[in-house]
Amino acid sequence: MSDPFKQADDTRKVLTAGEDAAGRLDAWLADALGGEYSRSRLKALIEQSAVLVNGTAVTEPKRKVHPGDAIEITLPEPEDPEPKGEDIPLEVLYEDNDLIVVVKPAGLVVHPAAGNWTGTLVNALIHHCGTSLSGIGGVRRPGIVHRLDKETSGVMVAAKNDAAHRHLSAQFADHGRSGPLERAYQAVVWGRPKQLRGTIDAALGRAGDRTKRAVKREESEDAREAITHYEVVERYGEKPDATCLASLVECELETGRTHQIRVHMAHIGHPLIGDPEYGAAFKTKANLLPERARAVVNSFHRQALHAFMLQFEHPTTGEVMRFEAHAPDDLETLLVALRAMN
Incomplete structure (x- = not known):
């Protein structure tokens, strides 16, 4: 890539894309700025309308760069790297x-x-x-x-x-393979897995951006082992053919990959209710629910996932400690509405 012209002060940089410019805006900026800023930080700045292309704010990090583009980036004042205490209820x-x-x-x-x-x-x-x-x-x-x-x-x-x-x-x-560590989650999913109890062994890797994940072939360069054990504990809106509209599933992790339960349940055809990343294609299934349940599901704007149990060995005493947390109000409201269908 030919060197772009740069004009800089503490908070502003102006660059002109060279004749060979191509690719995503966030990636091009990271390269053009010589690694001074990470791609993830530049992506966040783009999404915050801090980057102009030919005088117009751009909010899509994947926007293509073309030769001759005039790109201006406004940088925020440096953040204090050390977090401060905040009175947030715990x-x-x-x-x-x-x-x-x-x-x-x-x-x-x-x-x-x-x-x-x-x-x-x-x-x-x-x-x-x-x-x-x-x-x-x-x-x-x-x-x-x-x-x-x-x-x-x-x-x-x-x-x-x-x-x-x-x-x-x-x-x-x-991951509890040789010790007492256990992590258990409650997940409310669409439909019902064919097997009421099973194991999902499917490697995960990046799916095009920094955070999203997908099932990958084991030989893929970024594939990481991921194993989830699950059991269906409640079924809602059960039909004569043994299918149902939704289920409460308890999951235990044998590995701890990013979005593991969310990706694995979607992989077997039963994404979590409310999941905007991996369950968006199932959103219209709410139309099959009775009015009350449909209203609650449509207003549930997060993945229906709750880490209800954690067990570990105390680092000093060696005591095995187990803690459980009841479902939060929004999840409990969802469960009550789904149980009313039975």
């Missing part, structure tokens, strides 16, 4: 000198990152625990040994010192 299930167990609500991001520098679980933990959180997870992830998606609710544990962090992290890395 539901604490257990706490001692080594760790804290909380129930993360849906809608709360676990740790600061592009687009979510404040208002995260980490900010809440810093406010609650002060300086006692383990620093081994890094400046932006103090105490964090595992995570849940923003819109997934449920039980989480955080470490309050480095020894506890190492011990807990090792348990999560082992």
